[in-house]
Amino acid sequence: MTTLSTIPSQLNVGLMGLGVVGTGVASILLNKQESLAGVTGRPVNLKKVLVRDLTRPRVIDLPDDLLTTNAEDILADPDIHILVEVMGGVDPAESYMKQGLAAGKHVVTANKEVMAKSGPELLALARKNEASLLFEASVGGGIPIVGCLMNELAANDVISIRGIINGTTNYILTAMAQHGTSFQQALGEAQSHGYAEADPTNDIEGIDAAYKLTILASLAYRSRFQPDDVYREGISKLEPQDFQYAQELGFAIKSLAIANLEEGAVQLRVYPALLPTEHMLAKVDGVYNAVEIDGSLCGQVLFHGMGAGREPTTSAVVGDLIEAARKMGAQHASPLYINEGTTNVPVRSIDDLESRYYIRLAVADRPGVLAKIAKVLGDGQISIASVLQKDVHPETESAELVITTHPAKEAPVQKALQAIAGLEEVRRVSNTLRIEE
Ligand code: NAP
Numbered sequence: 318m319t320t321l322s323t324i325p326s327q328l329n330v331g332l333m334g335l336g337v338v339g340t341g342v343a344s345i346l347l348n349k350q351e352s353l354a355g356v357t358g359r360p361v362n363l364k365k366v367l368v369r370d371l372t373r374p375r376v377i378d379l380p381d382d383l384l385t386t387n388a389e390d391i392l393a394d395p396d397i398h399i400l401v402e403v404m405g406g407v408d409p410a411e412s413y414m415k416q417g418l419a420a421g422k423h424v425v426t427a428n429k430e431v432m433a434k435s436g437p438e439l440l441a442l443a444r445k446n447e448a449s450l451l452f453e454a455s456v457g458g459g460i461p462i463v464g465c466l467m468n469e470l471a472a473n474d475v476i477s478i479r480g481i482i483n484g485t486t487n488y489i490l491t492a493m494a495q496h497g498t499s500f501q502q503a504l505g506e507a508q509s510h511g512y513a514e515a516d517p518t519n520d521i522e523g524i525d526a527a528y529k530l531t532i533l534a535s536l537a538y539r540s541r542f543q544p545d546d547v548y549r550e551g552i553s554k555l556e557p558q559d560f561q562y563a564q565e566l567g568f569a570i571k572s573l574a575i576a577n578l579e580e581g582a583v584q585l586r587v588y589p590a591l592l593p594t595e596h597m598l599a600k601v602d603g604v605y606n607a608v609e610i611d612g613s614l615c616g617q618v619l620f621h622g623m624g625a626g627r628e629p630t631t632s633a634v635v636g637d638l639i640e641a642a643r644k645m646g647a648q649h650a651s652p653l654y655i656n657e658g659t660t661n662v663p664v665r666s667i668d669d670l671e672s673r674y675y676i677r678l679a680v681a682d683r684p685g686v687l688a689k690i691a692k693v694l695g696d697g698q699i700s701i702a703s704v705l706q707k708d709v710h711p712e713t714e715s716a717e718l719v720i721t722t723h724p725a726k727e728a729p730v731q732k733a734l735q736a737i738a739g740l741e742e743v744r745r746v747s748n749t750l751r752i753e754e
């Protein structure tokens with residue numbers, strides 16, 4: 318534990334992980350020493366770097382004795398004051414973070430999975446050991462959103478959070494919408510830029526965004542949420558037609574992460590949705606992320622910036638490292654950011670959502686089909702806003718129907734969709750997307 322009397326004259330850093338992010342962090346630690354010493358008040362020294370494979374070629378030149386495959390070289394070294402975890406995954410990253418905190422080391426992490434699943438326990442451990450646990454890079458890459466929710470916006474009651482918080486999916490959706498790129502090609506490009514998670518399913522299926530939303534909501538509502546509290550849909554069901562029709566109807570398709578407080582409960586959801594093209598979030602393209610916070614005092618505040626990639630993430634990690642260094646010796650326990658018990662703000666079911674919907678159906682091109690579908694929707698009190706009939710295929714006598722609705726409740730819409738799927742004339746309910754205003 319570092320106290321005022323034991324502040325070291327030099328700060329030693331143990332870096333765990335030398336991949337996309339770790340390489341960026343190592344590069345700053347090695348090449349910006351003067352600047353780091355200036356902002357932290359003392360030299361900052363990269364003492365050890367943990368990797369899995371010593372033989373793997375690296376894009377950065379490091380002194381030979383810096384690399385290790387033995388975590389104890391960092392965890393058991395009392396002269397390492399700050400542990401930077403950029404390995405990813407839960408095991409062994411979480412146990413290393415715990416060991417580091419228990420030993421009084423300050424921990425900086427970019428690990429959204431660990432913070433979403435175990436953030437409150439880790440923060441409690443940090444407070445107990447008077448250590449800092451900082452995780453700005455876990456959400457939004459280079460966007461300073463975590464620190465703002467913990468500090469600058471802390472006076473607000475947060476009404477809602479709405480954002481694009483996965484760079485990989487936003488990159489894919491932008492490439493598909495603007496350049497007609499195939500899903501697979503766009504994903505490959507995102508991976509080659511270093512945006513995607515080790516398992517890109519986490520990006521595509523909204524798992525990564527659900528982790529990030531869990532972190533943001535836990536901070537905003539000072540409650541404990543879990544990734545399973547987030548209703549989640551990925552982007553893999555989207556087809557090129559959805560982009561064409563959305564555009565025709567005046568919408569962009571974006572994967573949104575939303576938390577909103579209504580009647581004392583928080584609804585948490587991640588899914589691709591239609592957004593009016595003039596909406597600010599509809600203009601956020603490529604690897605860019607944006608988060609809109611609606612606060613009781615600040616009103617709507619929009620954060621925008623690069624949400625993934627080496628440099629933006631390095632910015633957040635090194636920023637946290639500087640903060641940890643500046644706090645050393647301050648002799649106060651880390652503040653309580655999240656309720657460390659169980660959830661105290663209830664979670665609202667997706668069934669209670671009220672939204673407009675976009676429904677794309679493949680149907681038999683025969684008289685009376687539309688009337689049957691309209692009747693099912695009408696029986697469920699779902700009002701149709703517009704209908705487009707597209708792509709008639711004379712050879713198969715099939716047509717594509719694109720229906721948008723006025724606001725309706727999720728549960729009756731899902732029930733109606735099941736009934737529509739069962740109609741003899743309906744060949745496929747191809748896609749259903751919510752429309753955000
Ligand atoms: P990455 O490129 O896959 O790098 C992972 C690094 O950790 C590699 O150097 C690997 O060693 C090392 N590693 C993994 N497991 C290990 C183990 N059990 N023991 C020792 N070393 C191990 O990952 P990344 O993209 O840098 O992401 C790292 C973390 O940052 C993740 O939590 C990710 O979610 C988060 N993040 C990433 C981005 C981004 O844009 N990439 C943005 C924000 C947050 P080897 O090199 O020897 O294989």
Ligand code: HSE
Pocket residue numbers: 455456457458482483484485486512513514520525624625626
């Ligand atoms: N895979 C993540 C993304 C990295 O694409 O947003 C940044 O957290």
